[in-house]
Amino acid sequence: xxxxxxxxxxxxxxxxxxxxxxxxxxxxxxxxxxxxxxxxxxxxxxxxxxxxxxxxxxxxxxxxxxxxxxxxxxxxxxxxxxxxxxxxxxxxxxxxxxxxxxxxxxxxxxxxxxxxxxxxxxxxxxxxxxxxxxxxxxxxxxxxxxxxxxxxxxxxxxxxxxxxxxxxxxxxxxxxxxxxxxxxxxxxxxxxxxxxxxxxxxxxxxxxxxxxxxxxxxxxxxxxxxxxxxxxxxxxxxxxxxxxxxxxxxxxxxxxxxxxxxxxxxxxxxxxxxxxxxxxxxxxxxxxxxxxxxxxxxxxxxxxxxxxxxxxxxxxxxxxxxxxxxxxxxxxxxxxxxxxxxxxxxxxxxxxxxxxxxxxxxxxxxxx
Amino acid sequence: xxxxxxxxxxxxxxxxxxxxxxxxxxxxxxxxxxxxxxxxxxxxxxxxxxxxxxxxxxxxxxxxxxxxxxxxxxxxxxxxxxxxxxxxxxxxxxxxxxxxxxxxxxxxxxxxxxxxxxxxxxxxxxxxxxxxxxxxxxxxxxxxxxxxxxxxxxxxxxxxxxxxxxxxxxxxxxxxxxxxxxxxxxxxxxxxxxxxxxxxxxxxxxxxxxxxxxxxxxxxxxxxxxxxxxxxxxxxxxxxxxxxxxxxxxxxxxxxxxxxxxxxxxxxxxxxxxxxxxxxxxxxxxxxxxxxxxxxxxxxxxxxxxxxxxxxxxxxxxxxxxxxxxxxxxxxxxxxxxxxxxxxxx
Numbered sequence: 001x002x003x004x005x006x007x008x009x010x011x012x013x014x015x016x017x018x019x020x021x022x023x024x025x026x027x028x029x030x031x032x033x034x035x036x037x038x039x040x041x042x043x044x045x046x047x048x049x050x051x052x053x054x055x056x057x058x059x060x061x062x063x064x065x066x067x068x069x070x071x072x073x074x075x076x077x078x079x080x081x082x083x084x085x086x087x088x089x090x091x092x093x094x095x096x097x098x099x100x101x102x103x104x105x106x107x108x109x110x111x112x113x114x115x116x117x118x119x120x121x122x123x124x125x126x127x128x129x130x131x132x133x134x135x136x137x138x139x140x141x142x143x144x145x146x147x148x149x150x151x152x153x154x155x156x157x158x159x160x161x162x163x164x165x166x167x168x169x170x171x172x173x174x175x176x177x178x179x180x181x182x183x184x185x186x187x188x189x190x191x192x193x194x195x196x197x198x199x200x201x202x203x204x205x206x207x208x209x210x211x212x213x214x215x216x217x218x219x220x221x222x223x224x225x226x227x228x229x230x231x232x233x234x235x236x237x238x239x240x241x242x243x244x245x246x247x248x249x250x251x252x253x254x255x256x257x258x259x260x261x262x263x264x265x266x267x268x269x270x271x272x273x274x275x276x277x278x279x280x281x282x283x284x285x286x287x288x289x290x291x292x293x294x295x296x297x298x299x300x301x302x303x304x305x306x307x308x309x310x311x312x313x314x315x316x317x318x319x320x321x322x323x324x325x326x327x328x329x330x331x332x333x334x335x336x337x338x339x340x341x342x343x344x345x346x347x348x349x350x351x352x353x354x355x356x357x358x359x360x361x362x363x364x365x366x367x368x
Numbered sequence: 369x370x371x372x373x374x375x376x377x378x379x380x381x382x383x384x385x386x387x388x389x390x391x392x393x394x395x396x397x398x399x400x401x402x403x404x405x406x407x408x409x410x411x412x413x414x415x416x417x418x419x420x421x422x423x424x425x426x427x428x429x430x431x432x433x434x435x436x437x438x439x440x441x442x443x444x445x446x447x448x449x450x451x452x453x454x455x456x457x458x459x460x461x462x463x464x465x466x467x468x469x470x471x472x473x474x475x476x477x478x479x480x481x482x483x484x485x486x487x488x489x490x491x492x493x494x495x496x497x498x499x500x501x502x503x504x505x506x507x508x509x510x511x512x513x514x515x516x517x518x519x520x521x522x523x524x525x526x527x528x529x530x531x532x533x534x535x536x537x538x539x540x541x542x543x544x545x546x547x548x549x550x551x552x553x554x555x556x557x558x559x560x561x562x563x564x565x566x567x568x569x570x571x572x573x574x575x576x577x578x579x580x581x582x583x584x585x586x587x588x589x590x591x592x593x594x595x596x597x598x599x600x601x602x603x604x605x606x607x608x609x610x611x612x613x614x615x616x617x618x619x620x621x622x623x624x625x626x627x628x629x630x631x632x633x634x635x636x637x638x639x640x641x642x643x644x645x646x647x648x649x650x651x652x653x654x655x656x657x658x659x660x661x662x663x664x665x666x667x668x669x670x671x672x673x674x675x676x677x678x679x680x681x682x683x684x685x686x687x688x689x690x691x692x693x694x695x696x697x698x699x700x701x702x703x704x705x706x707x708x709x710x711x712x713x714x
Contacts, residue, residue, distance in 0.1 A: 093449070127485040134449060135482050139473050145439060146474070149446020149454075156402075156428055156452075163446070175466075179439035186434055340484040341518055343542035347573065348620035349518075 013213065014227045014259045017234035020287040022295025024234075033238040039302035045086060045233045046297060047311050049078040049290045052102040054315035055111055058322050059101075059118070063268040067326055068118045072099045076231075076263030079289030080196045081166075082106060083236035084258070087244060088132075088164065093150055095134045095143035096166040099196075103166060107131040111318050112325035121329050123340075141167055141174030144193065148180045151189035151247075162247040164192045170201025172217065173209045181221040181253070188252035192243040193218065195255070196230060198262035203275040218255030230258030231289035261287070334360060376563045384554035386528035387417050387493075389562055390535035391455065395425045401539055402447060403430045404440050405457030405493075414459055415495060415554055437463055441470035444490045445478065453489045455539055461496040462505030462678075468513070475544045476519030491538045495551035496524070497591045497641050498688055501681040508678055509590075509642035514546045515619040515651070522618040523572055524548040526593035528558035530616065537572040545572075548618075550591035575622040577629065581611035584698050585629040587638045587652055589615040592689060596639065599694045610698060618648055626652065627659055634665035635701040639689045644672035671697035 015030055056074050063071040074081065081102030088094070088106075096103055101114065108131045116122035117136075128134045137143035147165035154161045171177050172195060184191050197214055199206050210217065215227035226242065228235040236258055243254035261284035265272045297303035338353040381389060394401045403418060403425075409432035412419030422430035433440050437458060444454035458464045464471075475488050498507030514522050521543050525531040531549070538545035570576070578593060579600050588596040593614045600610035611629050615621065630636050636656055638649035653668035671689045679687050689697075699706035 095446070122483065123480055124482050124485070128449070128482060129485060135478065135486070139469060142442065142469065142474055145442025145470070146446040146449060149443030149448075150450045151446070152431075152443060153447045153450030153452050157450070176438055176442055176470075179434070179436040179442065182434050182436060183439050183443055340480050342521075343479055343484070343487050343489075346521075346543075346620055347622070 014229045014257075015235050015239070016229040016232050017238065018232045018292050018296055020231075020292050022292045022299065024296060027235075027238075030235065030238040033241045034234050037234065037237060039297065039300060041086075042233065042293065042297060043302055043307070045079075045082050046290070046293050046303065047314070048082040048086070048102070048106060049233075049293070050311050051315045051318050052082065052105045053078055053290065054319050055105070055114070055322055056101055058319035059114065060264070060268060062115070062323060062326055063118075068115060068268075069120050070267050070269060071118055072267045073262075073264035074099050074101050076261045076284065076289070077196055077198055078102055079233045079293070080230035080236055080258040080260045083233040084164075084194055084240045084256075087237055087240035089161070090132060091159070091161045092164060092244075093132045093134070093147075093161065094164045094166060095147040095150070096136050097140070097143065097168060097171070098136045098138055099168070100136065100166050104131070104133060107133045109133065111322035115322060115326040116329060119326060119329055121332050141171035141177040141180075143167065144171070144177045144180035145183070147191050148184045148189050151184070151191040151253075152187055154190055155187070160248050162190050162192060162244050164194055166194050166196065168201065169195065169197040169199070169206045169209055169214055170204065171195070172214050178221075181218060181223055181255070184253035185222040188250065190247035190250075191253045192240065192247060193223070193253060193255040194240070195257045197257050197259050199260075200262055200266070200272075200275075202266040202270060213257065215255065215257035223253045223255050225255040225257065227257045227259065230260030231287050231292070233289065233293055260289075376561060378559055378561050380557055381528050381532070381560045382555050382557050383525070383528045383531045383550070384415060384417055386532040386558075386560050387535050387549060388419060388421070389560070390532040391418065391421060392424070393563070394455070394536050394539040395421065395429060398453060398539075399429075400451060401429070401453045401455060403455045403457065404433050404444060405431075406433060406435055406440075406459050408432060408457050413457060415551065417493070417549075417554075418457065437465075437467035438470050441467040441475060441490075441492070445470065445474050445488065448488045448490055449486055453491075453539055455491040455493065458492060458494045460506045461494055461508040461510055464492075464494060464510060471514070471520070471546075472517045476517045479543070480519060487542050488544045489539075489542050490544045491535070491541075491547055492545070493535070493547045493549060495554075496548045497550050497552060498678065498684045499552040499591065501684070503681075504678065507681070507684065509640065509673065511546070511548055511618050511640075512642055512647045515648060516646075520544050520546055520619060521573070522546045522548070523616060524550070524590040524618055525616070526550060526553070526590055526614050528556065528560045532560050532562065533566070533569045534572050534616070537566055537569065540566055541572070548590060553591050553594065556594070573617045573620060573622055575616055575625045576614045577611060577625055578614045579610070579612040581609035581633070583609045583633055584635045584637060584701055585611050585613065585626065585633045586694065586698070587613045587615060587626060587636065589618060589640065589648075592639050592641065595689070595691055596694060599691045599698070602691060603695060603698060608698065608702070615648075621648075621652065621655070623655060623659065626656060630656055630660050631663045634663055636664070636668040637671060637694070637697040637701055638668065639671040639694050639697065641673045641688050643675045644670050645675050647672060666701040666703065669697045669700045
């Protein structure tokens with residue numbers, strides 16, 4: 001009996017197309033959905049994963065060095081994020097939590113746009129409409145309702161876009177997520193619920209959120225559900241394509257549980273050694289999403305040392321770009337805190353802005 | 369939003385029908401306007417405010433939702449992201465709390481959070497206040513929870529014309545608006561000028577002097593505006609001149625007419641149904657004291673609901689400020705015998 005039989009939910013029923021050892025295994029139901037995926041496309045996902053892991057490590061280091069206030073690492077969840085995001089169309093729109101750096105990278109968020117929020121110098125890093133990705137959500141699960149509302153708008157517009165909600169295992173206990181599933185099912189909303197079950201909600205194991213597999217919950221709402229190995233880019237690609245196809249063809253919402261593992265802390269403020277089980281990290285390192293794809297591609301002759309070296313250089317460059325952009329960020333001008341509270345002129349804000357301006361003006365010319 | 373040039377007509381309407389007419393106009397003006405709420409479609413809402421709108425604008429634009437207030441507001445956020453102008457109906461004041469996170473943490477903040485990239489032109493209609501003998505959770509006045517949250521605009525209407533015009537203005541606003549409807553005045557009738565351009569209308573953010581006076585300034589909103597006017601009429605018979613100001617906008621508060629009035633009267637009474645602690649009356653009394661302390665001839669006085677849970681309906685007449693309690697407040701600022709000075713009424 002492994003620890004997962006007694007504590008965490010089993011992984012055994014999750015669909016897997018690439019084993020942890022890097023072997024391709026057949027799945028009659030899923031194989032047709034990835035039959036057209038070329039080695040070049042797999043290599044692209046490999047590159048993406050290597051780069052976002054490197055960016056993530058750099059951001060963690062920047063927090064340790066006092067350059068960022070906080071960072072929520074994605075370490076271990078690269079396949080779930082990269083493969084699902086790669087399956088999307090440009091005109092789709094994603095609503096994520098705060099850990100989806102991989103999704104952001106694929107949507108076109110630049111390394112320089114990632115740090116301002118975590119450094120505390122700006123309320124946001126990018127314009128959501130430029131990349132089809134909403135402002136990351138910190139209130140757990142709240143964004144799932146936003147995705148459903150956006151999907152209702154798509155439906156009204158007669159567009160073929162899809163809204164995708166990214167959230168974690170902990171979020172599935174929130175009322176908002178459950179209400180989102182009710183609304184999505186009632187209106188056949190073109191939305192994908194993409195749950196990354198990374199086994200932990202800070203210190204709380206998934207068994208505290210769900211006594212059965214999370215994927216089993218959605219059918220009770222009338223939403224078809226898929227459970228895949230979230231560390232397997234092909235399984236995640238297949239599941240996401242199935243869900244997107246259902247949404248685009250008027251089939252309504254689909255729920256995907258991508259079973260993965262958060263190898264790092266919840267955030268840089270967290271100490272997982274206080275709650276993580278002995279041997280658990282080692283067990284999941286053996287299921288690493290990048291290593292298994294690396295083996296598969298190497299064995300297929302699609303990945304060689306030259307490419308590895310080139311990707312590493314690209315990843316280091318992205319990390320350097322992130323670091324340089326982060327360190328160059330200056331504290332914002334004080335009066336900017338009054339900007340954009342309202343879209344229209346507002347007498348309360350105008351009054352307080354003016355009072356603050358006058359207060360700060362008293363110190364002009366005064367030696368600090 | 370572009371408003372179509374509408375022929376102007378005048379009709380006598382109830383306050384409830386005036387809101388219905390305003391919603392109808394907004395739906396006709398802009399195909400991005402959508403109504404969401406519980407029972408608002410086939411039934412026309414429990415107060416019939418949306419009567420006939422689903423029939424005329426379709427089930428996609430007048431959407432009966434599942435019974436989930438956070439769901440209504442959360443999906444409205446997503447619709448706003450997509451470029452829509454959602455108008456959410458919260459069935460009763462006391463049912464708004466499940467939506468509180470979506471309103472104060474999402475709707476209120478997303479424009480700020482996205483540095484102006486994403487607008488939240490969401491209107492949240494809330495029938496509010498007591499006086500109708502209702503069951504628990506059906507008589508509350510939760511305005512102050514929302515005036516305490518930056519990023520929201522909060523308005524309360526008191527008469528059919530404002531109800532018609534201000535619901536159109538709220539929907540046309542690029543900022544989110546909490547729109548409080550005085551449910552016990554839904555059946556009050558008045559002349560309503562329909563149609564017309566919003567650019568010609570009194571701005572939604574401005575307060576209005578509804579009855580001029582010289583001795584005491586009385587600030588109210590919603591259902592209490594009529595009570596205050598009645599109190600002013602009664603006081604006039606005793607030779608006291610009360611200036612009644614309808615706040616209309618609770619956030620931001622339009623202080624100019626209040627300051628002008630207090631500079632004239634030197635005496636301020638603020639009345640509302642909501643409990644006093646941390647309420648709008650406290651805010652106005654403090655702000656007026658800061659702004660025109662020298663003009664005050666008596667400390668400002670609040671006449672409010674008590675700091676208790678809304679009581680059983682047979683007790684609400686003792687909880688809600690009525691004409692006599694408002695006039696007791698007036699007596700206090702005039703240093704006349706009053707409830708605090710002791711003794712039975714003369």
